[in-house]
Amino acid sequence: MSGSLRYAIWSCRAMFQLRKLVLRGAGVMDATETFEPGGNILAGESDTGKSYLLHCIDYVFGADELRKRIPEAEVYSDIFVELENSAGEFLTLKRNLAGGKIAVYRSKFESMSATQPEVVTSKRGTGKGIKDISAVLFPFAGIPEAVLRKNNRGATQRLSMRMFLPVLLVDEIAVIDERSPVLGKSGFSETAHKRTFSFMLSGKDDEGIVTSEERVLVTARSTAQLGVITELLAPLEERAAKRQFAAPLASGEIHEAINSISDHLTLITDERTNLYLEREASTAEQNRAEYQVTALKELLSRYHLLDGRYASDLERLDFVAEGAHYFKELQETRCPLCDQVMDGAHEHSAEASAESVHQSARAEAGKILGHRADLAETIEAVTSRMQEQAMQVAAAKANISRIEDRLTQVIIPSFTEVAARLDSLVSHRIELERANSERDQIRNLSELKRQIETALDTKEEKETWEQLPAKALRDLCSEIETILGEWSWKGPGRVDFDQKEYDIVVDGQSRQSHGKGVRAVLYAAFAIGLLRYCRSKGKPHPGMVIIDSPLTSYKKGKSSSTGDGPVDPGIEASFWESMAGLDDGIQVIIVENKEPPQDIAEKVHYQWFAGDAAKPGERAGLIPR
Template structure:
């Protein structure tokens, strides 16, 4: 359990606006328009409301809200939030000791988020365990949040006099969740582990959406294939001749392709032969060139030898002939060796020249034979080259005139047949799809008929727990001098109490408010006395004063003021409240002086506040209206 220590507004350049509270009973009374009800809206906002409702004009300079809580272990939690929205900061120290930024938490978890939020911080601090509660009749569950629980301990001035249930409030999507929250407080048992039934409405919506999609897909096919699946314009698997022709032409294309490949291979081989012959012809030409040069060399040598043989005869007739060895005149006596005279003999020279010429003639004979052989090889190579070139020409003509046109023509025809077959296959596919869509449509329509399953039944509230709660509310009403022996029951249809046989909602606004307060305080006492989940505090706005402002037209029911005896009993009961509980009552009416002394009491005097009195929640300069 926990209690509220302080509610504080802070801004730049303005004094802090705050209200302190104590354990047990707290009464905050005062004139209208002094900011009392604004405190309820601040608590709702700090506990995760999306925005601060009806902000005060005089509080425009304030930017941040702080609410300080203290639990039964004397631990402190201060929640901070900017007044213009956004996330909160959690501080685990009193407001006066805040120095650090604090832990960032979200107002509520959205989607599949597992991050910290107000509920994950507030509930453990208050000693409330995490719970899973059913959120609809199908059995789907959701996490219990402080947003669902808060209406059972924060009661504003409009809800308290409304004709709706204090548990569910105005009808909304979360009625089941609020009812299950009430059941959880009564018994301490949540709905974790229940098996959810399938959502009939969602199933129907999905089936209907599927049916619309199927019908939309069928519509364009109806124009082609008729009004029903039995009207089949063509037979599936027809036009087999087309497949046969395609198969035959495919074989022809493959044969032509094979022939062309073979021609290409032959062309490559023949080209290689022609190139080899051409290369060898170049080699033969080079050999012939060298043989011609050698032949010229041999004939040149023969001429030189003839010249030497003929010239040696004339050496002796010359008068002055230099020695070929030393350059002296041969007519002069000189000696070079034993064979010198022999070597320089004209006969010897002639014989040597003739011998050398004979060798050269032998070489010429061999050379002539070699040249003849080369000429023969050249002729053979030229013949091979010509044959290869002729074969290449024939291969190219066969490829150009026969195979290539045949392949092109066959391929073109085959392409046309492929297109025809594709059109046929597409037609058959659409027909098959049309038949399947009709079958799918019938299946969905049958599923729609079969989806009208009865909703699952769930057990009601625990009769024993309700009886104990009603007994506690009777004790509260007895303390308030409602009557000698008030009789309280619970109407599970309206989710509201019935007092002395009359439903709470059938009373006037004043009585509705006091009975609403009795229910909220009775629930607090019942939960705490039985160790059941509850924050341990309630805040009630205007339990004794009927809501009479101009916008009260939105609240139905006649005004029925509370009797003086009940009012006096209400005030007196607050003095008996144990200190481990906290009740904060916000009222326009002043409590009796004897009560004010026994509880934590604060008075907002409004425009006519004295020098020692507090005018309103927001400090304002003297002479100005407290709340505008």
């Protein structure tokens, strides 16, 4: 995205503000707190849940866990945060107190049931299509995606909502801390927080910068690479020195010889393949013919048996014909002609005439002779065919023998010889190519070694980075000066920014050198001033700030500084009064133990938590009792 287009987007800001925070659980009354544009004051006794509210918002905005827990809230299971941007759009975020992802409803809290939630992660999503809370809140606040530098080597990371926390959610410890209000105490690097601050001042991110590595890492990596290259070069150079070719052939000559021998080998291979096929066909023909011979022999054997049967039948009929006149003398028996009982009605009975028997025998003999003649022709035909098949067997055997002789005496020896010559030439070519390849490797590795050695001998120029934009920084300081004037600061109220400590200097004295009370007031001035600056200049900012105890010094722990007395009464009174004059385009929420003056309470959105001493009609704390 071009710089001009980004500026156009940032100039059309849609800062958001907090409208409602709700704790909800099964069987208990909701714990609800509402907020309005401009100044909001939430005051009350200690242990009434004021600071817990700030931690709930931090948790819904993506914290790993709820950093502060109170016993009264253990009955609740979910936190809801309702936001509204300057375009009048609403967003309600829901997160379970046990952890997990965040449900996003693009509606008011009361209308959630009519909308389908979108589930996002608290941290940056890594899977395809997975969004995080920053990807939801940034468009809602008119803040585009940005890439910021996270170290001096130029490595970058994506801007996230968590980077705004030091100037967005200021708790009771951070507000009095001596640490810079820009750097905060979150897990992000100082460089990332500094670049976030610069991004808020100028609207420019760090997209497009080139990453550079630290000199120590570069030197270590280059030295390791140099060692590897040296180890790779040693055997290559040793082989190159020993390598000798007896009567070496040029690469082109080797290629031509290999092609010629390959062609010859192809011819031999083709002939061998054809001979194998021919031998296979002859073997099949031999097997087929031998099978035919065997089958025909079996058939002839059966035909000869049938011929013998015909001869036996003829002899029997001759006997019958010659002895026909003896039939009448025979006892009752079965007829030798038809095997029927020879009684008076039988045609061959004894009463039959000898001439009739003789004629019948001759007729039967005639038929048998006809069959025997046909059988003789068949036997002759089968015998002839069997002889033909025997000749085919012999021819197939002869052809197989010829093929075997050709293969063993000519083809296989020629193939072996030519293949050996081809292998020798191929090996020679491989060795030649290896020599050429290793020669190229030696040349490339030697050049790379020279470049690394040159780089190691070259001194690295120190990387320099752009300073904070001077004019924008001056405009911010002027905004803070205006706020200090509104708060009746005792002194000229000249504000400068220390780019070494990343903190403000007021009237020549750094914020850290003041006591807790003044540090808290100056932190509040810085956070509110930055919000007002971004609003007036159209620069990226969520649009709200919550400050816990800017007027009440936190008592726990000790400070190394002196002068930890209370805030000046004039500053405190002016501070409260300034809350009533805030522009509705921004939102400042002050969480305090102290009560504001009555007239101020009536001009701002004010809520008082009375604690255990709450009277009828008064609210005891964030959690209903």
